Amino acid sequence: MDYDYQNASNDSDFVTETLDDQVLSDKPRILLMGLQRSGKSSIQRVVFGKMPPNDTLYLESTTKIQKEDITRSFIDFQIWDFPGQVDFFDEMAYDPQDIFGTVGALIFVIDAQDDYNEALHKLFTTVTSAYRVNPNITFEVLIHKVDGLSDDYKIDTQRDVQQRMSDALADAQLEYIHLTYYLTSIYDNSIYEAFSKIIQKLIRELPTLENLLNVLCSNSGIDKAYLFDTLTKIYIATDSSPVDMQSYELCSDMIDVCIDVECIYGSAQGSSPHNLSILDTTGRNNNVMDGQQTPVSLDDIRDPDNESLEQRSVQQQHRLQNSETEASSLIKLDNGDVLYMREVNRLLVLICLLRQDNFEKHGLIDYNFHCFKEAVTEVFEFSRKRSTQQQQHD
Missing domain, CATH: 3.40.50.300 (P-loop containing nucleotide triphosphate hydrolases)
Structure with a gap:
């Protein structure tokens, strides 16, 4: 307006x-x-x-x-x-x-x-x-x-x-x-x-987010972590270590790199929960609602219980819709450092900078990320409920 x-x-x-x-x-x-x-x-x-x-x-x-x-x-x-x-x-x-x-x-x-x-x-x-x-x-x-x-x-x-x-x-x-x-x-x-x-300054959950990022970095060997807003490339939180423009620019540019690659090659939506688009987040996980058919694998066709192909397709659609669906990306730099991106939700993305030898424990990093993701979700869910209660009280 x-x-x-x-x-x-x-x-x-x-x-x-x-x-x-x-x-x-x-x-x-x-x-x-x-x-x-x-x-x-x-x-x-x-x-x-x-x-x-x-x-x-x-x-x-x-x-x-x-x-x-x-x-x-x-x-x-x-x-x-x-x-x-x-x-x-x-x-x-x-x-x-x-x-x-x-x-x-x-x-x-x-x-x-x-x-x-x-x-x-x-x-x-x-x-x-x-x-x-x-x-x-x-x-x-x-x-x-x-x-x-x-x-x-x-x-x-x-x-x-x-x-x-x-x-x-x-x-x-x-x-x-x-x-x-x-x-x-x-x-x-x-x-x-x-x-x-x-x-x-306008995000009241900022201290909690910073504490969560500090815990993630200390437990995963991460040198620097940023929580970015996907649309604007504005980082809404980072850990307590000093922000230097070089690391920030690398992490910020990674979002553009992922979007550029996806514009060229497209995304394999529906084939894997880890091959999802960060370019168009509005249509994600809407295969069933939009009437699009999810591809059915050979394992689904060889049904040991003799269920129909249609029944198996519906079950796979349900599994995909309820699975963890975050995009991820990995970039190795010439100096040996690693840029690691994981999607928290369709609006937020976590980008970390760490040394390659620390990334060898990527199983631990993945586990810590899922703990971080659950904690962030709980923080904003609690904040949403508190805001709703305040509005009702007013």
Whole structure:
């Protein structure tokens, strides 16, 4: 659903009428704000729309709020992309409570390749005004378009932005408002790394997931483990060892490799519970419901009990539907390390980096993974029940 604000300045009831027409959901809301041409829409299209970064050069400037529900993803929230030229804190025209009252994170994008004096003024106004409406918002600042800039210039720019915002908040006696800063670009994995850390702040199960990953790594000889959202390549949790960009990029790129291979060769769905698609998760395990016939093996035809072929086919369909159905992949690197991927469910995938000699105990690793998978399932099942009970109580 899109909200057109081209004539909003002439209509003081526009936002109120628009929001009244919309059924606001309980999903966490993430706002993308910033000046025009700062790169907000490009970020949204690349991270959540899988648009190639070079194609964003042809995007037009945003003139209306673009609201998107993130579907087919573990990360269940809404993204709102705001036009940079509209003041949404004008209480004569807009109701800030309707816009910022249920926000989980406010992401402000600054173009590092442009003069950012105006952007810093807009950032200060936005943060202080939104905090008065909802003190629970997490404020994130993306110092964007840093590709092509030298490392020293990137660091100096981030230091300058942080210092000037810190001074401005201190002068206004608002030192308690906390902002987090990231250097990002859509042409590398820095934008995914930043969004991973932003999304993790909105996941209340994060400490439990980190503990489970720590146990898995220590008991399996795994050097680093990431729990990825399959659709966006955002990792929602990792173990407590330091995150280095090289290991993260390797694990993130493995998802693309698996998808590319599957696009070329296809997937053998129905032939084995371990040959499943991570490219199209919506049609998985629907052979019976969709009316597709599951292949029948020779062992099923040679029926010792003289059951009919049709009866045996139905039984095999039932077994396949109820079996453990996670995709898996293994990549051996030139340096001897191993990238090991296992699917937790159709929305989450675990990718581990470990040494090849540790992978020789792959039976133990497989067993520990299934224990991890069961624990993760229980965590989110408990969280779902708790959320349902809270909604009923409210």
